Structure formats: structure tokens, C-alpha cells
Amino acid sequence: MNKRTERLVQVIELLADGEFHSGEAIGAVTGVTRASVNQDIKAIQALGLDVFKVVGKGYRLAMPIELLDVDDILKEFAQRGQKPLKLHVERIVSSTNDVLRSYLKQGPLEAGETLVAEAQTDGRGRRGKRWYSPYASSLYLSMYWPLEQGMAAAMGLSIVAGYAVADAARQLGIADVRLKWPNDVLVKGKKLSGILIELEGQAVDNAHAIIGIGVNINLPTMVEEYVDQPWTDLQTELGQRVPRNLWVATLLATLSDALEEFKQQGLSPFVQRWLAYDNLHDRAVTLLMGQTTIHGYAKGIAEDGALLVEVEGEVKRYHAGEVSLRYDAN
Template identity: 40%
Template sequence: MSKTSLLCQRQLLQYMADGGFYSGQWLAEQLGVSRTAVANYLHELKQHGLEVFSVKGRGYKLAQAIQLLDATRIKHLQTAGSAQILVQHITDSTNCQLLQRLQGRHELEPGSVIVAEAQSAGRGRRGRTWYSPFGTNLYFSCYWRLEQGIPAAMGLSLAIGLAVCRLLQQYYQLDAKVKWPNDIYVNGKKLAGVLVELSGTLDAGCDVVIGIGLNVGMPEQSKQHIEQPYTDLRTESSQQVDRNLLVVELQRQVVTVLQEFNVAGFAAFIAEFNQNDLYANQPVYLMAKPSISGICRGVDKQGGIIIETSQSTEVHYGGELSLRAGG
């Protein structure tokens, strides 16, 4: 996308952000472009999941008011000494963007963050697609460095899940829980997910890219793209959600947890995880090799899931966890 197109899209959305009707002719005059160009810009945005209505005689309107990410306001909200937060319009994946910077040997300060309005190739765990509609949620990636190497990252996704829970509990008074190994749930529905990617060696320091997708206001059409139960902040909280403030507070919570993790690893988070475990003491099924059913008994000091069966107690470090059907 050219810089001109990007700028016009941003200007167009600034006019339409309140969710009111605007005629194509008026929008074209404000941007200094043709009505066809306005229609094309809106079509491109619709391709990225933004819901736009067109009504003959009234013009265009967004399905719901949106708040655009604002790099200047984000910087103003940050405390002195905080690492940079870079705001992108539409990107492939915020994790990919950070990994590309590392591969290009860009100097990154630990705690640096990239956020985007939309992702064209958002990624979840195990290669799944992360649906990333425009301007409604949070697509957030943070860089960190673990000098102890890749083995020191055991349990990191759970610790980051707890950082998200702290934010949701403290700022939105939500009873957020972590679903092992990388999801955050509220009222039995997924609200956020974590994807941790590592670059390094076993015996030397490694670079860490931590991706967080957090649902703020999922559009109605999301049901066509997501197969599991989900929810968002606007549904669960009565508070007004300021996406720019949310970015700043999420960076602060994540960096705080990473600093704690650097000192003691996941062992420092065991008690907190067990207090916020979605499936604590419930019958679960772990799809792994081999699969196992039993009672969820929390995690060990490396973040492995502890499952008590009728024969023994086992610890597993990989697989997909779910409630066991029929108890």
C-alpha cells in the first residue's frame, strides 16, 4: 500500500470514526480525491474486516464508532523511560514485523512494542490463523531478551497470560483466567491469546517476541471466522475502553512480568497461576502423544500441566487442553 493511500485511509477514518453517516461526495471533497477513490479506500478497509454500511441517499457509516491508535497520544501516556511503541496501520503480523527487525540486525530495546490496526496474516499457536479485523481489537508484540538462553523460556507464555489477567482484573474488574498453555478466558469464553516465539541457541542468550491478541470490540462478522466461543472487553466490562491507554498499560504489565521472570523464571508464578487456572481441579482431556484424561492439578515450576489420573500423577509440556466431556 502506498503512503498516499495509507494517509487517505487514515484521514477518511478520522472523519468517520464517530459512527455517523457521511456522504461520499463530502468525504471526497475533504480528502481532495474522487468519490470512486473514497469507495475504493473503504472497500480495501472492508477487506481487512472493518464493517462499513452504504445507504443510498445517506452515504457511508461504520457499523460502530472506532478509536484509532494514536502514536502521539500513546507516547504522551507512557511513563518516562518506557521503551518505544511503534504504531502500524495494516501489517502482515506484528510478531513477523519484530522478527524481521531482529533478522535485519536492528537494535531493539527490551520492552519495545509494535501494535497495528489490522493484520493480514495474524498467527496463533500451532500455525493457526488469528482473525484480525481493522480498528476493533489489539494486536500487540513485545521484544525481550533472555540471556540464559532458550531453556529459560519454559513457562513464559503462562507468565504473559498472567500479565494479561492482571491488567483485566485491575483495570476492568474482570474475573480473567488462564487456560493452559496460552489463552485468557472471561466467563468461559476466550478474550485473548499469547504467542511466544524464540530466536537463539540452547547455550546462549535468545531473543523473544511475545505476541498478544486481545479482543476489544469484535465485529458481528467475526462469527464467520472463529469457531470457538469468544468474547471482548466491550461485552464484558461496563467501562469505556481506551485502546491507546490499553496499549500503554499492557506494555507496562508485560514488562513488569518479564522483569520478574528474568529473576526467578516461572517458579515465581506458580501460586498466581494456580489461583487463576481456568481448569483448576476439574476433569480435563489433554490431546497429546499419548492423550490423557484426569484431574487438572495446576502446573510445575517449568509450566508443565499436572494431571492426576486414577493410576498416577503426570506432568506434560505440550498438547491441547480441554474440559473432559461428561465430567
């Protein structure tokens, strides 16, 4: 982080308690003038945090925020009987996938090594779409996973990750969570989470997967300016505040278990589990392949993670890299 970003993080950590802090007090901590504090507050608001000012009292957040904490997350993670996990927590990054990839270039990473961040300035989803990433409002997570048999071993990895997110949400109390092939987690037809798997390495030799996951926890209303599809978040669905560190630990435990099972048994154990969450099963879908449009009915997923679609009485397979999927959201 540059010095300006470090200062913004310092101010956010000061305001996290939800109490008033005067411009003078903030300036004394950060070493800048009150005019600079005012500019910093505007930059913090642009990150998605609701900061307001009251004359004579100073600045405060509309609500206190629970910042991500390595020790708290790992304590909860260990209580779930998990093996030790190497975890990095950052405040502001370009994207968690990019930063974890930079770690990989510096030297070997441990299987399951994970980076979580409070905000991303350049987050992205599938097909390069921007993933709006406000501060302390969502989970931005990337996990490293080695592929010792090459990239072929990555077939179905997004299926496993999607199942893990859905199952973790169910554990939290969201009963009607659904999966939309290949990488969306929905509640009542609204997007809760997205997954981006990025691969590096050789097709038949050692390769690496970076599993990027974004989960909406408590999005600010300003998100409507940036998101062009129906969305929801954990707090809305549960009707109460979500302990962010507890949620991260729950998801990490579920994802770690799923990946270990995938490593040992492949995708087959997850095919039927996917059906329990499948938002498309037996629904009319439209597949776009370049200039070609295909209409059919979704019939679950194959043993390699491909989407099964009945087209004119014949069930065919389609892979995520080949098609763009449309369906009736109602």
C-alpha cells in the same frame, strides 16, 4: 504499506470521528474518483469496520473509533511509574510478530520494544491457526524480550504473559477472568485473549523471544464467520466502551513489570499467582499426544510452566509443545 493500503488508512482516519463524509469529500482528500471511493469503502468493510451510506449525506462509521496513538499510550504508561519504552504503532500489518522480527533483522532491539497495530492481514495463533484481526476492534501486540541464557530461559514465558493479561483485565474491572494452560485468557469459558511466543537464536547462547498477544476489545458481529470457539471481548464484559490507548498502556505496564520480575526471579513467583486464575485446576482433562490419548485431572503448573496432570493416581508433567489439551468448558 502499498499505496492502496495507505489510502484505506487515510479514509479510515477520516471516518474515525463517526460523522458523515461525502464520497466527493473523501475523493478530494485521497485523490481518487467517487467510484474508487466506493471500492475503498468495500475494502474497509472487509477489514471489519461497520461503514454505511446514506444518500445525500455520504459515508460514516456506525460508531466513532479511538485510533491507537503513540503519545497517548506512552503518557499513560509513564504515569504508572514505568521506565521509558520504545513503542511502534502501525495501522495494517501482516502480523505484529512478523514485523517485529523484521525489525530485529535490521539491528538490535531494546528489551521491551513493542509494536502494536490496528489490524493484521495474516495474524496467527498457536499451531498456525488464523487469528482474525479486524481493524480497531482488538489489540494486536508484539514485544521483544532478550534471552541472554538462551532458549532454556523461555520456559514459562507464556505463563508470565498470560498472567499479565489476566491481571491487566482484572485491573480494568473484569473479576472473573481465568487462564487456560498454556496460552488462553478466558472469561466465563469464552476466549478473551491468546498468546503466541516465538523464539529465535541458540539453545545455550543469546536468543530472542517475540511475545505476541491478541486481546478482543470490541469485536464486530461478523467475527462469528471466522471464529470456531466461544469468544468474548472487553466491551461486552464491562458493558461500556474501553479506551483503547488506556488499555494498551495498562497491559504494557503489567507485562513489563511481570517480565522484569521473571528476569530477576524466574517463574517461581508466578506459579501460585497462576492458580488464582487457573481455569483447569482439579478438572478432568484430555491430552492428545499424536495418536495417544491421556485422561486425567489438572493439578496446576510446575515450576517450569509444565502442566501437572494426575493420571491414574500419579502426577505427571506435560509441556505445551508436546500435547494438545481438551477439557469440559462447562
